[in-house]
Amino acid sequence: MLTAADDAALVRATARRQARSRYVAHAVLTLGVLVFAFPIWLTLVGSSHDANTIGRGDVPLWFGAQAITNYISAWTTGGSAVRTTGQVPAWLMLWNSLNMAVMIALGKIAISLLSAYAVVFFSFPGRMVAFWLIFITLMLPVEVRIIPTFEVMVNLGLINTMSGLVVPLIASATATLLFRQFFLTIPDEYVEAAKIDGAGPLRFFKDVVMPLSVTNIAALFVILFIYGWNQYLWPLLIVSDKDLETVVVGMSKMIGTSDSQNEWNIIMATAVLAMLPPVAVVVFMQRWFVKGLTETEK
Amino acid sequence: MRKKVIFKGIALPWLLLLPQLVITGVFFFWPAGQAIYGSFLREDAFGLSREFVGLENFRDVLADPNYLAAGWNTVVFSSSVAIGALGVALFLAVQADKAIRGADAYKTMLIWPYAVAPAVAAVLWLFMFHPQIGLFGKALNGIGIRWDYKVNGDQAMLLVIMAAAWKQVSYNFIFFLAGLQSIPRAVLEAAAIDGARPVRRFWTIIFPLLAPTSFFLLVVNIVYAFFDTFGTIHALTQGGPGQATSTLIYKVYVDGVQNLNFGASAAQSVILMAIVVALTAVQFRFVERKVHY
Numbered sequence: 213m214l215t216a217a218d219d220a221a222l223v224r225a226t227a228r229r230q231a232r233s234r235y236v237a238h239a240v241l242t243l244g245v246l247v248f249a250f251p252i253w254l255t256l257v258g259s260s261h262d263a264n265t266i267g268r269g270d271v272p273l274w275f276g277a278q279a280i281t282n283y284i285s286a287w288t289t290g291g292s293a294v295r296t297t298g299q300v301p302a303w304l305m306l307w308n309s310l311n312m313a314v315m316i317a318l319g320k321i322a323i324s325l326l327s328a329y330a331v332v333f334f335s336f337p338g339r340m341v342a343f344w345l346i347f348i349t350l351m352l353p354v355e356v357r358i359i360p361t362f363e364v365m366v367n368l369g370l371i372n373t374m375s376g377l378v379v380p381l382i383a384s385a386t387a388t389l390l391f392r393q394f395f396l397t398i399p400d401e402y403v404e405a406a407k408i409d410g411a412g413p414l415r416f417f418k419d420v421v422m423p424l425s426v427t428n429i430a431a432l433f434v435i436l437f438i439y440g441w442n443q444y445l446w447p448l449l450i451v452s453d454k455d456l457e458t459v460v461v462g463m464s465k466m467i468g469t470s471d472s473q474n475e476w477n478i479i480m481a482t483a484v485l486a487m488l489p490p491v492a493v494v495v496f497m498q499r500w501f502v503k504g505l506t507e508t509e510k
Numbered sequence: 511m512r513k514k515v516i517f518k519g520i521a522l523p524w525l526l527l528l529p530q531l532v533i534t535g536v537f538f539f540w541p542a543g544q545a546i547y548g549s550f551l552r553e554d555a556f557g558l559s560r561e562f563v564g565l566e567n568f569r570d571v572l573a574d575p576n577y578l579a580a581g582w583n584t585v586v587f588s589s590s591v592a593i594g595a596l597g598v599a600l601f602l603a604v605q606a607d608k609a610i611r612g613a614d615a616y617k618t619m620l621i622w623p624y625a626v627a628p629a630v631a632a633v634l635w636l637f638m639f640h641p642q643i644g645l646f647g648k649a650l651n652g653i654g655i656r657w658d659y660k661v662n663g664d665q666a667m668l669l670v671i672m673a674a675a676w677k678q679v680s681y682n683f684i685f686f687l688a689g690l691q692s693i694p695r696a697v698l699e700a701a702a703i704d705g706a707r708p709v710r711r712f713w714t715i716i717f718p719l720l721a722p723t724s725f726f727l728l729v730v731n732i733v734y735a736f737f738d739t740f741g742t743i744h745a746l747t748q749g750g751p752g753q754a755t756s757t758l759i760y761k762v763y764v765d766g767v768q769n770l771n772f773g774a775s776a777a778q779s780v781i782l783m784a785i786v787v788a789l790t791a792v793q794f795r796f797v798e799r800k801v802h803y
Contacts, residue, residue, distance in 0.1 A: 233608060233708070234608060236605075237605040237606070237608040238612070240601075240602070240605045241602065241605050241606055241612075241616045244598075244602045244605075244616075244620065245616065245619045245620060248619075248620060248623060248676070248679070248680075249619070250638075251631075251634035251635060251637070251638060251676070252634065254634075254637055254638060254645060255634055255637055258637060266643055267643060268643075269642050269643050269648050271643065271644070271645040271648065273645075322529075323529040323530045323533070324530070326526040326527070326529065326530070327526060327527045327529075327530040327531075329526060330522075330523035330524070330526035330527045331523075331527075332513060333513065333516055333517055334516055334517050334518075334519060334522070334523035335516050336519065336520045336523045336524070337520065338524075339523070342524075342527050342531065345531065345534060345539075346530060346531075346534060349534050349538045350790055351783065351786045351787050351790050352538045352539075352542050352783065352786070353737050353786065355737050355740065355759045355762065355763075355782065356542075356545070356762070356779050356782040356783045356786060357538070357541040357542050357544075357545050357779055357783075358762060358763060358766050358767065358775070358779070359545070359548075359766040359767070359772070359775050359776065359779070360540070360541035360542070360544035360545050360548065360776075360779075361537060361541040362767075363541070363544070364536060364537060364540060364541055368536075379533065379537075380533065380536075380537040382533060383530055383533040383534045383537065383538060384530075388530065396513065400513055403513070403516070403517075407517075412517075413517040413519065413522060414522075416517075438624070438625050441627070442625075442626075442627035442628065442629075442630075442741075444627065444628065444629050444740060444741035444744070444745075445740050445741065445744075445763070448744070449767065460627040460629050460630060460741070461629070463629070463630065463633065464629045464630075464632070464633060464741075464744070464745035467633065467636070467745070476637075476643060479633070480637065483630055483633050483634065486627065486630050487625070487626045487627065487630050490625035490626070490627070491622045491625045491626065493625065494621060494622050494624060494625040495618060495622055498617075498618060498621070501621070502621075502684060505624075505681070505684060506684070506685070506688065
């Protein structure tokens, strides 16, 4: 039989063991966070030094004095180094990326809302065909139809245009599936009540479905903004005009084949600018982001 | 599944579907059809005429040692990225789940690499492992290891794997942590009272309960490594040195866009489509199972 004293000792031992395991966990996690942040740290630090320090290979671990000069140079001129592609100022590339990302996100949300609404709240001949046509696009990423898609773009005169960057990317099976899933949870009574009140389908969409969808739309917007901002292959294919260069592609084009020509500090500053907006969106809208991520992938 | 109460009408729903269907028709189905059609044709040397050659393009592509090498690269690359990103994420998620207080703070600090574009991630890793200007690249050379990913194919492969996996860990971490937090505490406490040590608890309770999440993540990670890492490879190694880091996606781009090899590129597109169909089928079969779990 355990006495009260034994009992207390056992409880204390368990608490000690748990505390120890928690300390280990905190230590491991802190290390993990540091390891994951290190590439960013190095880039941030690098963007505050002059080109020669970095070019020599004297990689500093603490900030230098050139930060403001470097960022101004990246922002206004895109650096002055000799490059095959010529420079594009970062402000222009960021502006293009912002336009592209916002239009892709809003476009995808708009057309997916409409098609999910049609598929869920109507019964019409060809409903399932339409649904499957949208679903199958999941299996046709740009990467597997590069050349013929490029030919279509040339025929439609969409090469080197902002619409060319955006429109082909706004079809979205994932978003349609998500909204369909959500619409199916809207109780039938709502539709009945709307019908009794004499509200038509468009009125019901505007006054009932849209307000109910706000959180889903916000969550999806975060995910789709990041998706749009981080596009690489598509802009690389259809944009050669410097005025339409997006920041992710433009930044990687700044790295020339010959190392001596690379103005590393400016490249690093541009890399920081290129990742700042999507990272800020994830960090500040974390709740929406996690919701969007876990729901689109279900 | 469908609703019992619905609106009437035929024109309106088709009108609502129209924008989506027009875009998928023009930019998805038409080009995909062209790719399939083109995979049976061959262009003459001047690009003036195309003739039907049956399955010859497929035979040529599948007999091409460069294509097979790219296929092998894809297998090595995708499995390393998936296993690396899943392993690290699971390990960190288990720790975060233990450190009950602060789990959310760690989550915030670990999820942001998700937002970094693959090509930007590649450049961040280039800064670290560049043989002359990179902190680690220079250090490796300093201690006598000949590190130059621009010359050594294995090192190039290792670098693209690390850059691609680094970014994917955050995604896996979110799902693993959610999975771990949904395991009832009572089950774990019961096992602890029965005398099961932490390691045993992990393998006999936590791991089996996480299996559906892990399998789902495995598919997602493979899809990511296949299709979303074009930017990583293009910005970091351009498929080189030689063909060392050229994956199937990278090769279809090079053959189609740079070498303008019409038939071969179309045949490769069709092979890739088959791979995506298979991956999607696996993914959705699994999702159905998860619903009933």
